[in-house]
Amino acid sequence: MSGFHPLDILAIVGYLAVVLYLGKRASHQSTGSEEGYFLAGRKLGKAYQFFLNFGNATDANGAVSTASLVYQKGASGVWLSLQTLFMNPYYWFMNMWFRRVRLVTVADLFEDRFGTRALARFYAIFQVFATVIVIIGFGNLVAYKVTASLLVKPEVEWSDAERASVAGYQEMKRLQAESKAGTLVAPEQVSRLETLEDMNKRGELRSYVSYLDSTFGKWAYYIIYSAIVGAYIVMGGLAAAAVNEAFQGILIVVFSIMLIPGGLVAIGGWDQLAEKVPEANFQLLSAGGIGLWELIGIFLISIVQIHGIIGNMSVAGSAKDEFAARFGAVSGTYAKRVMIILWAFAGLIAIALFQGGTALSDPDSAWGTMALQLLKPGFLGLMMAGLLAANMSTIAAQTMAVSALFTRNVYKYLFPRTTEQGSVMAGRISIVVILAIGVIAAASMNDVYAVVQLLLTINVPFGAAVVLIFFWRKLTAAAVWWAVGLCSILNIIAPAWLPSVVPSLRESPALVKEVSHEGGPMRAVYFESVVRKDANDPASPRVGQGRLHIELLTLELVGVNVSSFSPSGRNAARFIYNAFLPFAVLILVSLVTRRPEQARTDQFFGKMKTPVGTTPELEIAAMEATTRDPHRFDHTKLFPKSSWEFTKWDKVDAIGFIACLCVSFGILAAFWIVLRMASA
Template sequence: MLGSLHPLDLVVVALYLIAVIWIGSRAAAGTNNEEGFFLAGRKLGKLYQFFLNFGNATEPQGAVSTASFVYQQGAPGSWLSFQTVFMNPYFWFMNVWFRRVRLTTVSDLFEDRYASKGLSLFYAVFQILVACVFLGFGNVTAYKIASSLVVKQEVQWTAAERTSVEGYREMKALEKQAAAGTLTAEMKPALDTLRDRNARGELRSYVTVLNDIAFYAVFTLVVGAYIVLGGMAAAAVNEGLQSVLIIVFSLLLIPTGLKAIGGWSALAEKVPKQMFDLFGSASAEQFSVVSLCGILLVSIVQNGGLSHNMGICGSAKDEFAARSGVSGTYLKRFMIILWAFAGLIAVALFGVGGLSDPDATWGAMSNRLLGPGLVGLMLAGVLAGTMSTLAAKALAISSLFVRNVYRQIWPDITQAQGVFYARCTIVAVLILGTVAATLMGSFYDIVNIVLTVNIPFGAAVLMTYWWRRVTAPAVWCCVIISTLTILVVPWTASKIPALAQSASLAQPSTKPGTGVYFSKVVHQDPNDLTSPYVAAQTRTNRFNFEVWLLGKAGVNVAALTPTQRFTLQFFVDGLLPFAVLIIASLLTKKTDPARVAQFYGKMKTPVGKTPELEIATMEETARNPARFDDTKLFGRNSSWEFCKWDRVDTIGFIICCAISASIVGIFIGFLRWAAP
């Protein structure tokens, strides 16, 4: 056996990996040109769109991070994922925008709308770097679960490992005394020292035998193999198999967990009552309704800039097929409910704060609850979900590189050469994702990156669809200013000694180990609790530049809770890019009116049901780009491109809203049923 893995588990995982590579080889026949490789020939119907959207949206990092956040905060911790339930009605329209634009990559959008090769190239390079974050997140998720399943026995621990685990256990024992009010004054310094060590990442509750580098290498090899072989067609077919496994791994921990804690009624006995309140408490360290609004805002904005939107929606054979993908994302919302209850079961199983690494909640539960074969099935499900997400992103990045970087330098390459270079790009990007995984920290920090990294271009893409007046210089201003404010300064500040050691910036907050501005602060001398606080030199320690700016504007940010500061950060991140875009557009020269007219004429032209109808309708739009301007919501002469809804728009939106409300109601109902 390998650690706690049984040979049967290894057989299950091996069979899954063989299956996905075989599917990739079978799909390779239709990938001789770029449209076939990147978009499956724009021939995917409703069923494939369902699988693509479900598989791409339902990544294991969502399951693992949701269970982790719920374990720490209770039901409100699920909002980082569950807020997407309110985005489904928006997707009913967004999917059509990315299909009607009739392009291959999001980079093409900037060249088509603004005639800006520079913006197109910058977006492509930016997204290649962003992809490393997403791919790294997927790798970390898979490793977190696998590593917690393959643990060292206590007799195999080294002296350093024993010190780490025993220090963690001692800290938890002292924290229980502190919570009960029985901690003596003499023991408080010992608790503070252990908390300081924990903030530095020195304490842990288990020791794994799984090497992270070896795991990332094998994982990347398998993902690369089936995507390099079959492209989007392989991704779409594999989504069917992977979607089934995702559902299975989402279900496995619920019945086994309930049995282990003593049944459904044990949740009310062993989980604190406030953890069942989905909308949180203003005084507690939980996400509130206001937090939800901030998270939802940045989710909608960043979603517009995702590089794989064009590949998934653009591969649909028609508009209704593209819209049908919404059904796949709805199934994910039910999965989130299961993941949240897994987190609550973990609270009952391990106790509040019983795990040194909350990110390992899912893996620790799997290790405790599942037997031979089921552990392998869990691992296969995790790998399936991660692979489905990585596949879509890797394909999107390869298309960006070939079409918007390589062809700008060598425009005369053949279609076959383009596919070859795309395959090489997939390999390179997956390797970079592996490197990124080794640099990542906690899920809380990673999710913060994932939710904000695409905001600069997300705002630009949405305004490109919505507002005729937006200009290329305004997009440049938006991207540069937003990137500096949201990404560059926050994630590099802790690495600058003058900032990391500044007494005014490294202020501690009320929550041990966290700061007012830096997400983690520790004592400069770990052996001297009177030494000044400094920013912890962990792999990811974000400086809340947005809150610092608000503090300079007069807001008393030190008096706020960490969650309130987190919420303020999201509102600034979500609104700043739009403010920059609007102001800069009004101060710069308009884009060529003829080009703009053709773009918005195309956006209002429905996709033809057949290739012949599509050609005919686009030729008519080219002759008369204003032929649909009477559908504009604010009049033909308005610069805002919002259109009046037709029957399909209205009925679809109402149904989506009703389903979203029903899912929220079901979640609340189950929480109230489980609550004391």
């Protein structure tokens, strides 16, 4: 099987056996209650919280997408993942808030804060679909792409169509090299290059052929993969996921390290990085890659949307106390930041390995192609097991969160007399359905970079709402409805569906505009890309392809000349627009609509200021005291007479925040130094 040795198969089978065994073992520890199944009984200490956060944040998606983006954009491509390095000091506080709210799902938060089940149900339904289709489907897609790149079909087995596809890709790379060198002058060659580049944008060309390229191979892979994930979490719930995170975390570290030594040997040593990789690709901020403003935009949108993610409550809520939640959040995610740097170096090595005629048609296959070429028997199987571990751990945690949302906030509304055991059974059945829909969603996806950008924006409206739920008394349920509805239409639904509903938009001369920035290649302004309507007809009109950037159209209408921005600058404008729009809607609508019941609001913010008890008895006593006097911690407010509920820091807050800042900048400085060493 294309380089797979019996030792590789043995490593994969051994991994799967251990995963299923741990799931079965955890099923004996899981109780029949909702908290026992969905939150592991709120008993996870610092060690399990570390692995749960590390596994939930670290997945094969991150490894593959980071290596892919660095392969395409150079080291600056790492920022789509590494910008979260600056969020770690914020996590020191955020996970504490999700633990103090003392709920099971994020949907419960809307009901608890506003007393409205309708908003909680809407959040649950929206997030069930969004998470299953985008996040779980995306995880399946990345796992498939990596596995497909490992199962390469020998040339003697290619069909005529496959042979023509690979030949077309190789011809395109040769003509591009001639164009760059200035030797491509014949009009028919220029026309041929344009035709091939259009075919490549449509996904019609490829640099290799996989056994999994067929419809049967793709569906068989997705079904088997999802069945294994479902088996262990159906048995043991979040407890099984947490136990497996600990085991899988070790494999994640191993597979993140494996490619680098072999890759350096393959290119001729460490010093060959500087020889074979262009200097610009070592820059952390570059005009051709991700610039400073785009980084700021990515950071803003990320720190907003992170609040709306469904897994926050299950991860932080499963901690036995708030310090365990805080420690697990920052330590687990810092471990991921180190992994991101390793993945970035794998991407730089891929640039050195695959360039010119050997360049990859699908950058998302960089990781798998390197593994296939560099790893010896047994190690390739270990790599595959590690990738499965990384992806399964994240999909398991996300699936558990979706299952809890559906069971508590949709199913129990329809069947209010359901017992605790009935809820757990409904949760187990929903896991099977969730994974099945994730398979269907993955089969309709193709481009990792496009999905990564969607992931950055899909939770922003709810994320902004949760931020203000925690901090602003005047926020109203009506404002949340308006913000989520309006932003979802403008930023998510319309950009994807409007060009399909109104096909003439894709052919509008004003919208298919392309510009060149500082002598670079022509880039689409308002669409993801612009291609010929008929790839084989040089006279065919240009049409827009992919997402329509309504944010840029809006800015253009109010007088901002977005065409003059660099591609990175246009991305920055989109991200900053998406980050601030929901806050503007939330605040404006809240000021003109009726506030929630004051007694409910007092109880909510009293609870948010009450530290979680270190024992069940102390916890019960603390909450009883707060119920009697919800204002007993008002002296800790930073602005005592305002409607803003920010609190003064204590010693733990301050020391933890400063320590996180030091670690964040220390990791960034170390990465920069190593990049400088590599480029020299």
